[in-house]
Amino acid sequence: MAEAAAAVRAAHKLYEKSVIFDDPFALQLTSPEWRFVAKNQWLYSLIVKKILKVLRPAHGQVLARSRYTEDRLENAISNGTTQYLLLGAGLDSFVHRRKDLISRLKIFEVDHPETQELKKERIASLELEHPKNLHYLPIDFRTESLSEILERSSLNQKEPVFISWLGTVPYLKRDVFFEIVQSLSGLLASKSELVFDYANITISSDDQPVVEKLMKFAERRGEPLITQFDTKVLNSNLNSLGYNIIENISQAKWRVFYYENSPTADLCPISAAYIAHLRVRNLL
Numbered sequence: 001m002a003e004a005a006a007a008v009r010a011a012h013k014l015y016e017k018s019v020i021f022d023d024p025f026a027l028q029l030t031s032p033e034w035r036f037v038a039k040n041q042w043l044y045s046l047i048v049k050k051i052l053k054v055l056r057p058a059h060g061q062v063l064a065r066s067r068y069t070e071d072r073l074e075n076a077i078s079n080g081t082t083q084y085l086l087l088g089a090g091l092d093s094f095v096h097r098r099k100d101l102i103s104r105l106k107i108f109e110v111d112h113p114e115t116q117e118l119k120k121e122r123i124a125s126l127e128l129e130h131p132k133n134l135h136y137l138p139i140d141f142r143t144e145s146l147s148e149i150l151e152r153s154s155l156n157q158k159e160p161v162f163i164s165w166l167g168t169v170p171y172l173k174r175d176v177f178f179e180i181v182q183s184l185s186g187l188l189a190s191k192s193e194l195v196f197d198y199a200n201i202t203i204s205s206d207d208q209p210v211v212e213k214l215m216k217f218a219e220r221r222g223e224p225l226i227t228q229f230d231t232k233v234l235n236s237n238l239n240s241l242g243y244n245i246i247e248n249i250s251q252a253k254w255r256v257f258y259y260e261n262s263p264t265a266d267l268c269p270i271s272a273a274y275i276a277h278l279r280v281r282n283l284l
């Protein structure tokens, strides 16, 4: 699914009039198959805009979650944050795209070993630079402890960290998700921030076709979407695990932020698509 997300970013840059998230590296980083589709406008229109048309709101979520996160990351950097942790980094090209920000950061990409190896191979074959402040940390969230891996890394636990966790939480069991957020709030300095997107448990009948298609799409690729949350319960759980909820927003805000009066209004995510922005408070 990391390759599909990169293909969405690639095609968005190539063909869409209003660019919500500008990723000039996505086309090179995605799989040869998706690159072939994205580069051929006729094939792209047929597959993505006709056959998979119902998935457009899911594509809009891929774009908006990255834009939302990097806007908040920029704020955190101006407030002094110097560490960026990408959980489930996938084919995110942050270190190649954001030359304006990377010199001010220590960056940790945390991902499943298979995805991370694939990314490293692609980066090597494209002869892209490996910044010395980028650290790869392989993990399987289901079987390994994130806090142990972070403790062994050069992450400075005394300084705030900005964490993105995009497009990944729905693939994990609830207990794995809660173990990770709990361990992070115990480990990281207060004022660390976490942004993650997830699906709400309540799905409107209008959104049902998108959800069904997305679930089948993910399942066919061997990466089933298994976890949704009730937002109110989630907020309360996160609060008791040491987080202040800065924002936990859905469609209405996504629309206002990125898709209102836009030629790409059809990309607006469904009402069950949420993104949460939290700040670590630490438990006393």
Ligand SMILES: C[S@@+](CC[C@H](N)C(=O)[O-])C[C@H]1O[C@@H](n2cnc3c(N)ncnc32)[C@H](O)[C@@H]1O
Binding pocket: 001, 002, 005, 006, 087, 088, 089, 090, 091, 092, 110, 111, 112, 113, 115, 116, 139, 140, 141, 142, 165, 166, 167, 168, 171
């Ligand atoms: C849909 S991709 C999202 C990638 C990227 N964050 C983005 O927004 O394009 C999901 C990511 O979650 C990672 N992932 C899924 N299950 C995982 C697990 N059990 N352990 C570690 N990473 C996992 C995958 O390797 C992949 O990078």
